[in-house]
Amino acid sequence: VNRSRGGLGRGNLSLTVRLVLGSGLALAACGIALLYFILQEETADQRTTLSEQLSEEMQFALPAMSGPAVVGDYSMIEQMVKARARQPVIAKFAWTDNSGHAVAALGPEIRTAAPRWFINRLHLPLLEQSQAVVVGGEKYGTVFLRLNPAASINKLWRGLWLRFGTLLLGTVLSLGVTLVVLRSGVRPLRALAASAHRFGQGDYAVRISLEGPPETAQCIQAFNSMAVNIESLLASLGRSEEKNRLLAMQVEQSSDAIFSHDRGGVVTSWNRGAARLYGYSAAEAIGRPLHELDLWHDRATHGENHVPVRDFNCCGEFAIGITGWKEPGRKDPPTFMDFYGDFRKSTGQTVVGSRPAIESLRPYLNTNTIGWGMEVPDVFRAAQFIKELNEFERAGNFPNLIIICLPNDHTSGTKAGKPTPAAHVADNDLAFGQIVEAISHSRFWKGTCIFAIEDDPQDGWDHVSAYRTTAYVVSPYTKRKQVVRTQYNQPGILRTIELILGLPPMSQYDAAATPNRGKWVSRIADSHFIVEDNDACILIPDSDPELVYAATAFGVSVNNSQYEVIAGFTVNLPKAPELRFSS
Amino acid sequence: MKKWIATAPLVVALLLLPVLGTQGWSQSQPLSFGVIVWRSPILTAQFWNPILRYVSERSEVPLHLKVAPTGPEHTALVRRGELHFLYSNHNFIKENEESGYRVFARPKEDAGTGEIVVLKDSPIRSLADLEGKEVAFPHTAAFFGYHLPMDALLRKGIQVKPHFAGNQEGAMGQLKAGRVVAAGVNAEVMRAFAQRENVAYRVVWSSDKYLSLALSSLPSVPPETVKAVREAFLKMADDPEGAKVLASSAALLKQAAPLRFIASKDSDFDNMRRFYRTTLVKVELQ
Numbered sequence: 121v122n123r124s125r126g127g128l129g130r131g132n133l134s135l136t137v138r139l140v141l142g143s144g145l146a147l148a149a150c151g152i153a154l155l156y157f158i159l160q161e162e163t164a165d166q167r168t169t170l171s172e173q174l175s176e177e178m179q180f181a182l183p184a185m186s187g188p189a190v191v192g193d194y195s196m197i198e199q200m201v202k203a204r205a206r207q208p209v210i211a212k213f214a215w216t217d218n219s220g221h222a223v224a225a226l227g228p229e230i231r232t233a234a235p236r237w238f239i240n241r242l243h244l245p246l247l248e249q250s251q252a253v254v255v256g257g258e259k260y261g262t263v264f265l266r267l268n269p270a271a272s273i274n275k276l277w278r279g280l281w282l283r284f285g286t287l288l289l290g291t292v293l294s295l296g297v298t299l300v301v302l303r304s305g306v307r308p309l310r311a312l313a314a315s316a317h318r319f320g321q322g323d324y325a326v327r328i329s330l331e332g333p334p335e336t337a338q339c340i341q342a343f344n345s346m347a348v349n350i351e352s353l354l355a356s357l358g359r360s361e362e363k364n365r366l367l368a369m370q371v372e373q374s375s376d377a378i379f380s381h382d383r384g385g386v387v388t389s390w391n392r393g394a395a396r397l398y399g400y401s402a403a404e405a406i407g408r409p410l411h412e413l414d415l416w417h418d419r420a421t422h423g424e425n426h427v428p429v430r431d432f433n434c435c436g437e438f439a440i441g442i443t444g445w446k447e448p449g450r451k452d453p454p455t456f457m458d459f460y461g462d463f464r465k466s467t468g469q470t471v472v473g474s475r476p477a478i479e480s481l482r483p484y485l486n487t488n489t490i491g492w493g494m495e496v497p498d499v500f501r502a503a504q505f506i507k508e509l510n511e512f513e514r515a516g517n518f519p520n521l522i523i524i525c526l527p528n529d530h531t532s533g534t535k536a537g538k539p540t541p542a543a544h545v546a547d548n549d550l551a552f553g554q555i556v557e558a559i560s561h562s563r564f565w566k567g568t569c570i571f572a573i574e575d576d577p578q579d580g581w582d583h584v585s586a587y588r589t590t591a592y593v594v595s596p597y598t599k600r601k602q603v604v605r606t607q608y609n610q611p612g613i614l615r616t617i618e619l620i621l622g623l624p625p626m627s628q629y630d631a632a633a634t635p636n637r638g639k640w641v642s643r644i645a646d647s648h649f650i651v652e653d654n655d656a657c658i659l660i661p662d663s664d665p666e667l668v669y670a671a672t673a674f675g676v677s678v679n680n681s682q683y684e685v686i687a688g689f690t691v692n693l694p695k696a697p698e699l700r701f702s703s
Numbered sequence: 704m705k706k707w708i709a710t711a712p713l714v715v716a717l718l719l720l721p722v723l724g725t726q727g728w729s730q731s732q733p734l735s736f737g738v739i740v741w742r743s744p745i746l747t748a749q750f751w752n753p754i755l756r757y758v759s760e761r762s763e764v765p766l767h768l769k770v771a772p773t774g775p776e777h778t779a780l781v782r783r784g785e786l787h788f789l790y791s792n793h794n795f796i797k798e799n800e801e802s803g804y805r806v807f808a809r810p811k812e813d814a815g816t817g818e819i820v821v822l823k824d825s826p827i828r829s830l831a832d833l834e835g836k837e838v839a840f841p842h843t844a845a846f847f848g849y850h851l852p853m854d855a856l857l858r859k860g861i862q863v864k865p866h867f868a869g870n871q872e873g874a875m876g877q878l879k880a881g882r883v884v885a886a887g888v889n890a891e892v893m894r895a896f897a898q899r900e901n902v903a904y905r906v907v908w909s910s911d912k913y914l915s916l917a918l919s920s921l922p923s924v925p926p927e928t929v930k931a932v933r934e935a936f937l938k939m940a941d942d943p944e945g946a947k948v949l950a951s952s953a954a955l956l957k958q959a960a961p962l963r964f965i966a967s968k969d970s971d972f973d974n975m976r977r978f979y980r981t982t983l984v985k986v987e988l989q
Contacts, residue, residue: 183745190744191772255745256752258768 135309136302140295147294151287159280163242166272173209174247174267181263182253185215189253189260194223201225211246211268215253217261230270234277242276244269308332312343324351377637385410385624411622431517432484435505436491436525439474439481443493446471456495456532456539463500472496491525494538498526498551506558518564520621526551530576553651556594560648569595569620571613571636593636596647608636733759733767734924737786739793739916740777740842741871741892742956744770750952751790754962757939757948762931773869774842778986788932789919792846795975796986804919807933809967814912816890817851820878823903827884830861830908838863839874839883843986846975848874850984851910852887857983872896878904889915899957913975917967936964 133141181204188196197215205213205225214224232239248266252259308331318326327347328340371378377394381387390405398405400413445454446469454462454470462470474490476482489504490496505524512518529548532538539547552572559568570593577589591613611633618625625631738751747770755766769786771777774793780786781793784802794804819838821827827836833856841848848871856863866883868874871892878886879902890909897904918936920929939945940963953961979986 186748187744188772190748190768191770193772196772255748256750256768257756258748258752260748 134306136299136306139302140299143298144291144295147287147291151284151291155280155283155287158283159276162276162279163244166242166244166269166276170209170244170247170267170269170272174249174265177204177207177210177265177267178249178251178263181213181265182251185253185263186255186260189215189217190255192217198223198225208271209267210265212248212264212266214264215261216264218259224264227268230268230274232270232273232277234273238277238280239273242273244272305333305336308336308340312336312340315343315347319347319350324354379405381410383624385622387413409622410619431519431521433486433508433519433522434481434484435486435489435508435522436474436501436527437523438477439485439487439491439525440477441490441493441496442471442473442475443490443496444471445469454495455537456497459496459500463497463503472500492527494528494530494532494544498528498548499554501526502551502554502558505555509558509562512564513562516563518562518568521617524555526555527575529574550651553649556649557651560594560596565648566596569593569598571617573610573613594649600647604636606634608634612636733765734787734928735769735785736766736788737769737771737777737780737791739791740771740774740869741889743870743872744772746872746955750955753948754939754952757945758932758935761935761938761942761945762928764928764932764935766932774844778844784921784923787921787924789921790916791919792916792972792975793844794917794919795846795972795979796844797976797979798986800976803922805922805929806917806919806967806969806972807929808918808936808964809914809971810916811963811965812891812915815847815915816912817847817910818888818890818893818906819852819855819885819908820888820893820904820906821885822878822881823905825884825905827907830856830859833863833885833907834861836863836885837866837883839866839868839877839886841871841874841887841889842867842869845871845887845889847889847892847910847913847915848887850978850982850986851913852908853984854978854982855908855910875900875902878902891915895956895958898959911974913978914967914971917972918964933966937966939964 184200184204185197188194188200201213201215201223202225204210205227208228208230210227212224212226214222216222246266246269248264250262250264252262254260308328311328315326315328324347327344330337330340332340371389372391374391374393377396377398378389378391379387379394380389386407386409387405390400390402394405395401398413405413443454443459459470459472462468472490473487474485475487476485486504486508489501501524505522509518526548528544528551531541531544533541556570559565559570562568572592572594574589574591577587591608611630612635614630615625615633616636617623618630619635736751736755738747740747742750748768751768755768758764759766766788769780771780777791778793778796778799781789781791781796781804782799782802784804789804793799794802819830819833827833838852838856840853843849849865849867853865863885866874866877868877868886871889874883874886875888875893875896877883879900885907890906893904896902918933920932940949940961946961949961949963
């Protein structure tokens with residue numbers, strides 16, 4: 121019961137009161153309507169009865185009066201008139217002879233028991249009739265008869281009260297029975313409500329015995345079943361909460377930096393490891409956007425705000441390569457040596473370019489370089505990038521994200537006329553080293569991090585797995601000579617890039633991926649890389665000796681003490697016995 | 704010429720007005736016409752009113768039916784001469800002769816008889832069987848129904864318990880209902896009653912024949928009035944309209960034949976006068 125509303129609003133009435141009131145009102149309405157219609161019908165019957173009585177009385181009076189009227193026996197007429205007038209229904213009975221002499225008698229005085237409004241409501245008229253006494257064609261006076269409706273009114277009034285009393289008795293009995301039945305039916309409901317209240321207060325063990333009508337018993341049964349389920353669920357929830365609490369405690373006490381953020385990048389949790397690693401307390405970090413925290417800079421020494429992604433440059437990735445001779449109509453597509461020779465000698469005989477494989481990439485694609493295509497050396501790609509880097513230097517604007525495709529470590533296998541796999545890999549390593557060198561000497565170096573991963577590394581089992589690969593992270597803040605043994609994957613690299621750039625995850629894979637952070641992050645921010653040629657030669661029979669070049673594998677040697685191998689794994693090239701390289 | 708003929712009845716009527724005016728009461732006030740109480744007043748009125756209406760129209764003498772409640776009262780009216788015209792035989796009673804009623808017509812019928820009748824399956828076979836029994840009579844003034852039968856019983860020394868029913872059919876009704884073992888009746892009325900009411904009866908005793916009823920008038924009634932009334936009665940049966948009235952009245956009583964009035968005189972009823980002068984029955988007059 122909602123007692124807060126106050127008053128006697130409908131919301132305060134119990135089911136029993138509502139039902140009793142509703143039933144009572146319905147019965148009363150039906151009873152009144154019934155009484156009304158019965159009264160109407162009986163009134164009409166009484167009118168008809170009175171009319172018939174008048175007619176019958178007249179039919180009786182006329183022959184009865186005829187004899188005395190014919191002989192002029194006034195004493196007899198008077199006796200008859202008085203006798204007839206004694207009937208309760210007659211108000212006046214009279215006979216008037218032809219000369220106007222009247223013999224009349226009034227009927228018994230009957231008082232109407234009904235009130236005036238009831239009498240007025242009935243509209244019962246005073247019925248009267250005059251009729252001549254005619255015998256043998258001669259008139260022997262006139263008989264006058266008036267009926268008294270009082271008896272009919274009293275009969276209707278008594279009938280009304282009788283029916284009203286019966287109806288009232290029936291209503292009381294009906295409501296009484298309803299009340300008794302309801303009380304027996306509501307009692308279990310009240311017990312149900314009390315039990316539900318107790319259940320709501322935490323008494324999950326409360327149960328109700330099945331009683332009452334089937335509908336109520338079904339409710340009780342449903343409640344008991346619900347209580348059992350909820351009790352079980354709560355117990356399970358308690359166990360889960362305990363586990364979560366333990367997990368939260370483990371997370372909190374973990375030495376690793378663990379934090380979470382919502383889809384908008386706002387930090388939602390921050391453990392001690394994160395506080396220790398990034399220098400923000402939980403109170404400082406939680407609720408702030410992730411990009412404001414500048415996790416990849418020491419905020420004490422590098423307090424500059426993170427520059428959000430403003431531009432993106434794609435060099436060959438998701439691009440369709442365009443190669444050929446510059447000279448129109450020249451047959452035989454240019455080979456690796458043709459492209460390499462043209463690159464080294466700048467003859468301008470070949471054409472290298474690309475077009476986007478994805479149309480939306482067109483604004484960001486460098487079309488003067490190429491992605492896939494073993495026939496184009498990676499050093500060409502590196503040179504094209506370095507040219508562009510120089511342009512960025514002059515413009516003072518460097519894209520936030522650059523993707524460079526250096527595909528030649530895929531090698532061409534043992535195809536005739538193609539560089540050996542070692543030469544391809546050496547080409548790839550050299551190109552990568554040239555790019556790193558160029559960036560590390562650029563004005564953008566302090567704000568740049570280079571992630572290098574192998575594409576299609578699956579071929580080649582080592583003693584662990586064919587699915588692992590190498591990844592290289594090069595930046596001013598990357599610890600040198602550091603091998604990170606934490607398992608990362610490609611989505612982890614993506615996640616790391618997203619975190620650096622303040623980008624939201626693209627899918628659940630990168631959202632759930634482990635970013636590259638940890639002990640390899642350094643505060644040393646002043647190191648440069650210098651590339652060295654390797655000694656892998658491109659040995660292609662009948663090739664131009666001038667075109668043979670040697671490249672030093674990436675990161676093998678440095679020009680000063682600053683050189684370090686910062687991350688990665690040893691490259692194990694396939695050593696299949698069937699391969700025969702002359703290198 | 705035609706105009707004169709058309710206005711002639713009006714002129715004659717205007718000339719006759721003073722003559723009729725000398726009759727005075729015959730025009731302005733109806734003359735009473737008393738009828739012997741043989742039947743109930745209502746039936747009597749139903750029978751006679753159409754006839755009197757016809758006679759009044761034809762004779763131009765307004766007649767008003769005067770029905771006495773009982774026979775003795777009728778007799779009393781006759782004795783006191785309170786009825787201008789009379790269709791009765793009570794005027795022949797010795798005690799009523801002083802009223803001086805003069806016969807001017809009578810129904811064309813055979814002379815009537817008085818009878819003592821019982822129901823057909825009654826064990827009564829003779830007058831002697833009636834000794835000490837209840838016998839119904841119309842009333843103490845009924846000639847055929849009481850005077851003749853009772854005179855016969857008295858002359859034979861048979862004592863019965865008389866029960867007066869008020870009129871002829873009243874006595875017959877009591878016989879039919881079994882309240883009495885026998886009834887003194889007018890034979891003609893009895894036959895009509897039995898036919899109408901489907902009563903099977905047997906005659907135990909029958910009187911000599913007497914003319915039953917006569918149309919008479921008081922001596923004070925002007926002769927012209929009597930004549931006009933007499934003519935209307937006598938011509939009634941021959942007039943289609945009058946015959947229709949008589950037939951209708953006869954049908955009311957289920958009479959075998961409608962009434963037909965013929966001329967008559969006082970001497971036609973001498974035997975009745977003689978009876979009353981010698982009867983052992985005490986005629987009670989009120």
